[in-house]
Amino acid sequence: MEYTTASLRTAERRPWRPRAIPRLGLLLVSLPMLVYLLLPILALITRIDPAALMANLISPELGQAIGLSITTTACSTALGLTLGTPLAYLLARRRFRGRSLLDTLVELPMVLPPSVAGIALLIAFGRRGMIGGWLDDLGLSLAFTTVAVVLAQTFVSAPFYIKTAVAGFAGVDREIEQAAEIDGASPLQVFAWITLPLAWPVLLGGLVMSWARALGEFGATIIFAGNFPGRTQTMPLAIYLGFELDLDLALTMALILLAVSFFVLWLVKMILRQQVDAP
Structure with a gap:
């Protein structure tokens, strides 16, 4: 079959499309x-x-586990927001030697096996740990307390917020910030009135994902905080114990966590979709 010059030119102009x-x-x-x-x-x-x-649904065990989970996840999410936002802004806006290493260290708890995270926390903050020994001399004990639950949840969940916040801060148009600086705004005012409102939808999505990760935390918590009803027994730990003692109660808690997880994922998708569709 012979191809003419005209047919070859027509083929070049016609975009190639794969067969559907x-x-x-x-x-x-x-x-x-x-x-x-x-x-x-x-x-x-x-x-x-x-x-x-x-x-x-009206059992006291369920009420204790839900109440403790709500309290500890609220505290861990607040810690992630307060302490993670400056770090996320640093990673998003500054280029410095060792930034890639720091970014990798921030991501590390996201991929660590939960048992490794729990042992690391215990070695650091336990009674004979690197920092826990000093605290124990002061009469402060963290391991196997409610505070330990918050620390474990923060360790595994905060990186989810930090990584999302990095993307949110990086996506803010720098020209808008520079225009505010030219008008006389201080760096703190630019961050509070320009950067934060523009990045907030993405930050909110990161917070929701961080809270959901904290709510489902199990491995690090049971090693570092134990499984004591009313003190350290969150819903995932109660499901673990209920699976051995009361299967129906464990199934009820599992259904609640399933519903919450579905709602959280749906909420994050709605937030991100609004961010994409925004003019």
Whole structure:
């Protein structure tokens, strides 16, 4: 088959487009993974007895675990916001030697096995730990207390907020900040009135994800804080204990965490979608 010069030029101008995979075929090849991901969730929902669910919702064990989880996750999220925001701003706006190493260290708790995180916290803040020994001499004990739960949750959840905040601060238009500085605004005023409001939707999404990670924390907490009802037993730890003692109560707590996780993910998606759609 011979190709003329005109036909070659027409082919060059015409954009190449891959053949679209038939919708039905794409659905069929995607179905196994979709079924695998949804089947355990469906099994959990259908396994719960409605009568047992209503009875367990008013149980004191559930109330203690929910109350402690709400209190500790609120404290750990507040710590992540207060102490993590300056670090996130530093990583987003400054270029310095060792920045890549610092960024990697911030991300490290996100990929550490929970047991390693718990042992590290215990070695650092336990009664014979690097810092815990000094605190113990002052009469302060952190391990196996409610404070230990907050520290464990902060350690594993704060990096989620910090990494999101870095992206949020980096996405703020610097020209707007420079215009405010030219008008006489101080660096603190620029941050408070320009940078923070513009980055806030992204920061809020990071906070929600950080809170959700703290709510589901298990491994580091049980090693560093233990599993004491009313003092260190959060909902994931109560599910672990309930799985051995009262399966219906464990299923009720698991359903609550499932519903909360779904709502959190949906909320984050809505926040990010509004950020993308904003003019």
